[in-house]
Amino acid sequence: MTQLKKNNYNTFSNSLLSWYDFNRRILPWRAPPGEISNPYFVYLSEIMLQQTVVKTVIPYFLKFVRKWPDINALAKAELHEINSYWAGLGYYRRAKNLHETAKIISNKYDGFFPIDKNSLMALPGIGEYTSSAIMAIAFNRKSNVIDGNVERVFSRFYAVEKPIKESKIFIKNIAEKHLPDNRHGDYAQALMDLGSLICIPKSPRCKMCPLLAICDVGGTTSAKQYPIKLPKKEKEERYGLFFYLQNKDGAVLFETNKSSGLLANMDVLPSIGWYEESNRFKKSPKFNKKKLNFLGMKWKILDQNLNHIFTHFKLNCSVAIATISDENALVNDLSKSSYRFVQKTNINNLALPSLIKKILNALKNNEILDF
Numbered sequence: 162m163t164q165l166k167k168n169n170y171n172t173f174s175n176s177l178l179s180w181y182d183f184n185r186r187i188l189p190w191r192a193p194p195g196e197i198s199n200p201y202f203v204y205l206s207e208i209m210l211q212q213t214v215v216k217t218v219i220p221y222f223l224k225f226v227r228k229w230p231d232i233n234a235l236a237k238a239e240l241h242e243i244n245s246y247w248a249g250l251g252y253y254r255r256a257k258n259l260h261e262t263a264k265i266i267s268n269k270y271d272g273f274f275p276i277d278k279n280s281l282m283a284l285p286g287i288g289e290y291t292s293s294a295i296m297a298i299a300f301n302r303k304s305n306v307i308d309g310n311v312e313r314v315f316s317r318f319y320a321v322e323k324p325i326k327e328s329k330i331f332i333k334n335i336a337e338k339h340l341p342d343n344r345h346g347d348y349a350q351a352l353m354d355l356g357s358l359i360c361i362p363k364s365p366r367c368k369m370c371p372l373l374a375i376c377d378v379g380g381t382t383s384a385k386q387y388p389i390k391l392p393k394k395e396k397e398e399r400y401g402l403f404f405y406l407q408n409k410d411g412a413v414l415f416e417t418n419k420s421s422g423l424l425a426n427m428d429v430l431p432s433i434g435w436y437e438e439s440n441r442f443k444k445s446p447k448f449n450k451k452k453l454n455f456l457g458m459k460w461k462i463l464d465q466n467l468n469h470i471f472t473h474f475k476l477n478c479s480v481a482i483a484t485i486s487d488e489n490a491l492v493n494d495l496s497k498s499s500y501r502f503v504q505k506t507n508i509n510n511l512a513l514p515s516l517i518k519k520i521l522n523a524l525k526n527n528e529i530l531d532f
């Protein structure tokens with residue numbers, strides 16, 4: 162590190178905070194200047210922002226706080242209702258953790274978030290990043306809040322010659338040294354805003370950056386080459402078959418996914434596969450037998466299929482359809498707590514993940530089914 166950099170910790174934070182005073186993003190969970198942040202708003206927004214962009218989160222956040230204005234109200238909600246409000250945000254385990262954490266804060270801490278990082282990290286769904294963000298933003302405590310935006314800013318500022326994966330500890334340590342002695346919440350949010358508005362991934366807007374004069378790559382054509390990238394991995398491709406079963410009244414069979422994994426506690430069409438290879442999906446006699454006899458029914462497998470992208474894999478979805486005249490025998494065969502027929506007018510009230518919405522829309526738009 163150069164002597165210039167050592168002397169510039171204060172210049173860095175002062176420049177950033179002055180820029181923030183005039184350029185901060187106005188976001189519904191943020192307190193106006195000079196006012197104290199609402200810890201529930203900070204917490205809720207940070208959970209929603211895990212893996213989801215700000216623009217998508219805003220309407221969900223507003224819907225949530227209108228319905229559940231404080232942590233005690235959220236603690237009293239039914240998980241199924243929270244899931245239906247969460248539907249479309251993805252990573253549904255977050256909704257379950259939100260509910261669990263709300264109940265703990267309400268019952269164990271009388272509705273007040275603990276002002277202690279270890280206690281925050283003991284709560285479901287709150288890790289290193291979220292606890293640091295709550296400590297800084299909600300409680301104005303000195304706290305090293307490092308997300309992807311912040312890593313990108315420091316990687317460029319110091320022209321770090323290693324990919325983020327290999328430079329995390331260096332960036333964490335150097336970021337710690339840059340923390341100012343006051344305005345901790347503003348500083349954390351200023352770094353986030355700089356990463357979102359100015360030091361953006363593809364083409365950093367160096368000319369507008371308050372750090373331009375002291376940044377190692379600021380204003381150069383090489384700025385956008387940082388952070389150094391690792392070669393991209395192809396997404397794994399998987400195959401799944403979804404079953405669309407209507408009864409004589411036109412109601413559709415849904416299942417509440419009781420597993421703790423992907424789409425946990427969401428309402429889904431029953432399905433098989435997901436981990437199948439293409440060959441197995443199309444050719445295996447065992448799998449074919451399973452798919453043609455699912456629930457002891459005769460199915461028509463539609464020619465059209467669609468893809469849905471998850472973080473780690475691409476799901477190639479096929480759909481099988483059937484109707485049943487007497488569902489009683491069938492439902493008796495199934496776990497009644499997980500499966501139920503839902504009238505089409507009520508489908509929108511379910512906690513539907515984007516994948517299932519996409520399948521239902523495709524069926525509707527192709528006019529294969531009479532919706």
Ligand code: SF4
Pocket residue numbers: 314317318359360361365366367370371372373376377378379380384
């Ligand atoms: S000067 Fe450019 S590269 Fe450096 S921090 Fe600012 S926007 Fe990023």
